[in-house]
Amino acid sequence: MSQGKILVVDDDPQIRRVMRATLVSHGYEVTEARDGQAALEVIGREPPNLVLLDMNMPGMGGLDTCRALRTASDVPVIILTVRESEKDKVAALDAGADDYVTKPFGIEELLARIRAALRRSAASPDAGPRSFSCPGLEIDFETRRVSAQGRDVRLTPKEFDLLRHLVAHAGKPVAHRELLQAVWGPDYGDEPEYLRVFVNQVRKKIEPNPARPQYLVTEPWVGYRFVAPAK
């Protein structure tokens, strides 16, 4: 049985070949695209469960492709790139990617990232309350719907999981490492830049003034804390 359908977007045919061979042998279905434009067409035609997206492609690059597909889709996206500076990582996450893998990578590392991206947060909906509400913010954990200041907002799966974990520990600071492992998986913990970007994105969607957050508060050098304002 298929573990899921993965779209591989890379301009290098050898990389597409090795990805297809490896991913198929691990039980995934694979579709391919050689550039951003083709990727958007494939996504429209047969939506994948996950996209592996090369950052550096001729024509429409990985970042632009990611931004374009985010306007219509919440599909998990892992960006693959040869650049490894923090600036590039932040740019990838800012464009809407869920994760980031540096080339060249070992296949086990990539498979772990794929599993993490496909996995929904470990905290099962049955374990806690079905919904949460405080002034200006309502969250339905079952349908994964969020409304802020009376408006429905759309969160990507990782953004939603991040918010859910912080809400579940409302009032208490959650350390970077704990938050990373809860949302991305046990292999994570050294990527504080992921949190910076994702927390900022969630703030933009739910905070009345993202520059002065009232719900998602930074705990300097420690992590983040969810604060429910008094009624």
Next chain:
Amino acid sequence: MTRALRLAGSVLAVSAVIALYRYLPVNSTTVALSLLLVILFVSARWGLAEAVVASVVATVGLDYYFLPPVGTFTLDPESWVALLAFLATAFTASKLSASARSRAAEADARRTEIERLYALVQAMMLTGGSSKTMREFVHRVVREFGSTAAAFYYRATEEVVRSGAESAVAGDHDLRVAAELDGVRIDSGRGLALAPVRLGSRPLGSLAMIAPLPSAQTIQAIADLVALTIEKARALEEAGHAEAARQSEAFRSAMLDALAHDIKTPLTAIKAAVTSLLGTAPETERELLSIIHESADRLNRMAAEVIAMARVEAGKLHLETRPFPVGELLDSVLSELAPRLSGRPVSARVAEGLPAALADPELIRQAVKQLVENAANYSPPGSAIALSAEAKSAKILIRVADRGPGIQENERILIFDKFFRGRRHRYDTKGTGMGLAIAKGIVDAHGERIWVESEQGQGAVFSFTLPVSPEVRQP
């Protein structure tokens, strides 16, 4: 009008008045006053010599025709008084008018010079590089001021540019000396003017002109103008160079990025394929697949180091400094390198309350990584590697210590050179020989210091400093 003509004219004018009054019924006083007027006119118009001649002729005429006894030349006291009056008038009037004339001529000359200076300024508004500007300038000076020749000596490049008659121009020695002068010096014997060219108090060179010369003030103005023009041209040139350097820097950076991408793409395919095979391969093939895998990793590290070295060597690392906690950085380097450090006791000790460092965390991370890799490459497997960070004399001191064989004293200075390998390790193939050079390049770019201490047989300690961030807490 020539002087002879003017003299004849003066005699004629006096004679005409005398002839006129011979037939008119007037007394001698009227005649004397009329003659005085004529002399005044001659003196003011033509000069002293003409007026003196006119005075003598007038005295003789007055004595002979009008003073009794009329018709005889007696030279009585009245005649002497008249002559004295005539001569005094001639002297005074000629002196006054000569000074008025010379003032008018001077004003005329100044006006012309200012017009020429203005033309020169206009001509120098639009010029190219400083060398071309200098040539254009001397050429213009000769053309606008009609000097026989001009020369400009530019001290910064020891360049002398000349224009006009070849043989007439001042020698290089004159020009060098002139650069030290206090002001314009005019040698009328040689028809040579020399002026220092200064911008404020900074000597730029000197200017020479060969007669005909404008006034000293104008020569000074020309010298000031050349200083401004050359400085403007040089500033423009420098701005151009800086822009060109920036563009070539951007180009080099883009080339390195493209190179990194081109090398890493096939490496990605190799590594993905071989790690995939490793997962399922039978034991007999694992050894060979591991070799491919490790070699691909090494090739990747080497490519990364070559590119990092090229960036460092470009000499213009772009620093993005911000405050960051050193402890977290050390931990993340150790966790990234964990696979290469397996089997070693590794520690990172950070002094309590250590303030944040103010540097480019990305680059410092790379420097620490190079030092740790270096320690791993040159110490026996299983031996300890210890990282530490502490505050020392208003700096943050970061150390990486290994328990290897240490570094011989004569090699301690060379060890940061690119491609240098210790004598003992010459035939090892672990590193690229660039790691420490990259680390030093990064630390140097921050204006900080990196050094090594080592006891033979006791391992080596690499240390470098970082500035302390003035902020205590992260915002």
